Amino acid sequence: xxxxxxxxxxxxxxxxxxxxxxxxxxxxxxxxxxxxxxxxxxxxxxxxxxxxxxxxxxxxxxxxxxxxxxxxxxxxxxxxxxxxxxxxxxxxxxxxxxxxxxxxxxxxxxxxxxxxxxxxxxxxxxxxxxxxxxxxxxxxxxxxxxxxxxxxxxxxxxxxxxxxxxxxxxxxxxxxxxxxxxxxxxxxxxxxxxxxxxxxxxxxxxxxxxxxxxxxxxxxxxxxxxxxxxxxxxxxxxxxxxxxxxxxxxxxxxxxxxxxxxxxxxxxxxxxxxxxxxxxxxxxxxxxxxxxxxxxxxxxxxxxxxxx
Numbered sequence: 001x002x003x004x005x006x007x008x009x010x011x012x013x014x015x016x017x018x019x020x021x022x023x024x025x026x027x028x029x030x031x032x033x034x035x036x037x038x039x040x041x042x043x044x045x046x047x048x049x050x051x052x053x054x055x056x057x058x059x060x061x062x063x064x065x066x067x068x069x070x071x072x073x074x075x076x077x078x079x080x081x082x083x084x085x086x087x088x089x090x091x092x093x094x095x096x097x098x099x100x101x102x103x104x105x106x107x108x109x110x111x112x113x114x115x116x117x118x119x120x121x122x123x124x125x126x127x128x129x130x131x132x133x134x135x136x137x138x139x140x141x142x143x144x145x146x147x148x149x150x151x152x153x154x155x156x157x158x159x160x161x162x163x164x165x166x167x168x169x170x171x172x173x174x175x176x177x178x179x180x181x182x183x184x185x186x187x188x189x190x191x192x193x194x195x196x197x198x199x200x201x202x203x204x205x206x207x208x209x210x211x212x213x214x215x216x217x218x219x220x221x222x223x224x225x226x227x228x229x230x231x232x233x234x235x236x237x238x239x240x241x242x243x244x245x246x247x248x249x250x251x252x253x254x255x256x257x258x259x260x261x262x263x264x265x266x267x268x269x270x271x272x273x274x275x276x277x278x279x280x281x282x283x284x285x286x287x288x289x290x291x292x293x294x295x296x297x298x299x300x301x302x303x304x305x306x307x308x
Contacts, residue, residue: 002137003104003166004077006193007210008042009225011035011217012050012081014266015064017280023060025067031275032071034307035217040225041076042211044068045106048081050215050263055282058093062100069101077103079139085111087126094134104137105130106169106213113149123151124158131164139195139213142170145177153181160189167193169213175204182208199262200254203243206231215262216253219269220246220304248298260285268292272299274306 013035016027035041046068047053047061056064061080069078080097082105084090094105107130109123131138140159143149150172151159159165168185172178186194186208195213196205202212206227217224223242230239243250253265264287267279272295281287 002164003193004043006042006167006195006213008040009038009211009217009221009228010043010045010079010195010213011041011221012045012048012197012213012215013068013218014215014263014270015047015051015053015056016267016276017282019278019280021280021282023056023064023067025063027276028064028067029071031218031270032068033073034275035221036072036075038221038225040228041217041221043077043079043103044072045079045081045213047083048106048215049260050218050266051081052263052282052285053081054083055284058096061093062096065097065100065102079104079106081106081108082130082136082138083108083111087129088133090126091130091133094130094136094138098134098136102136104139104166105134106139106141108141109143109149109151111149114143114147117148120155123155124162127159127162127165131162136164138165140165140168142168142172145172145174153184156181156185157188160185160192165192167195169195169197171197173198173201175201178205178208200250202227202246202250203239206239206243207234207236215266216250218266219253219273219299220249220302223302223304246302248301249304252295252298264288265292265295268295269299269304272296272306273304 016024018024080102082094084093193210195211196209197214198205199214199216227242253262270276
C-alpha cells in the first residue's frame with residue numbers, strides 16, 4: 001500500500017513567525033528537530049489549521065515545507081495540509097508540496113462545502129484528481145458533523161478504496177457517529193490507518209485508533225505518546241490518569257468559544273515549554289491581550305516541563 005507507518009503520534013506543528021511577522025526558520029528548526037526526535041512521533045503535518053497554512057503565500061508554503069523537512073533530518077516524514085479550494089488548484093498545490101519534499105498530503109475539503117454542502121461524488125473526484133496529478137499519497141480528512149463538509153459513511157468508504165489514500169484523520173466530533181461508523185470503517189478497510197484529531201476528546205477516542213494526528217502534539221508530545229500506548233493496551237486506568245493530567249491544558253486549548261484560538265494558545269504553550277520565544281500569529285488570528293498567564297499556568301499544572 002502507498003504510504004508509511006503512522007501508528008503513533010503525528011503532531012501538526014505551528015508555523016513560527018518573527019516579531020515582524022516573517023517566517024522564523026530558526027524557530028522551525030527548534031520545533032521540528034525536537035518533535036522529530038521524540039520516540040513515538042511518526043511524522044509532522046505542516047501547513048494545517050495549527051500551522052496557519054492558508055495564511056501563507058504559495059512561496060512561503062514551499063519554504064516552510066523545506067524548512068521542516070530539513071529540521072527532521074529524515075527521521076520522520078513531513079506531511080502537508082492541502083487546502084486549495086478548487087480541485088485542480090489543490091492538485092497543483094499537492095504537486096508543489098511533493099517537489100518541496102513532502103511525503104504525503106492531508107487533503108482538506110473544498111471550503112465552499114462547509115456552508116453549501118457537496119454534490120455526490122465530488123469528494124471522491126477531488127481525491128482521485130489530486131493523487132492522479134501529484135502522485136502524493138493522501139490522508140482522508142473527516143470534518144466535524146456541524147459542518148456540511150462532513151462526509152457520509154459511503155463517501156468515506158469510497159474515498160478510502162481509491163488509489164493513493166492510505167490513512168484517515170477524523171475530527172467528526174460526534175461520538176455517536178464515532179461509535180457507529182468507525183467499527184464499519186475498521187471492518188471494511190482493515191489496512192487503513194485510522195487517526196484521531198479529537199484534542200478535546202482524547203480519552204474517548206484513544207481506544208479505537210492507530211494514532212493521533214493533532215495540533216495538541218505540538219505542546220504535549222511526550223504525554224500523548226503515552227496515552228496512545230495506554231489506549232492500544234486497553235489500559236483505561238492509565239489512559240484516564242494521563243487524560244486527567246492534561247485537563248488544564250486541554251481546557252486552555254480546546255474549551256474556547258472559537259476553535260481558531262487554539263493556534264494562538266499552542267504558540268503561548270510552546271513559549272511556556274521553552275521552544276518559542278514569543279507567540280506571534282498572522283491575521284486573521286489576533287494576539288491575546290493583555291497576555292496569556294493562564295496558559296502558562298495550565299502548562300505548569302499539567303507538569304509539562306521546559307524542554308532542555
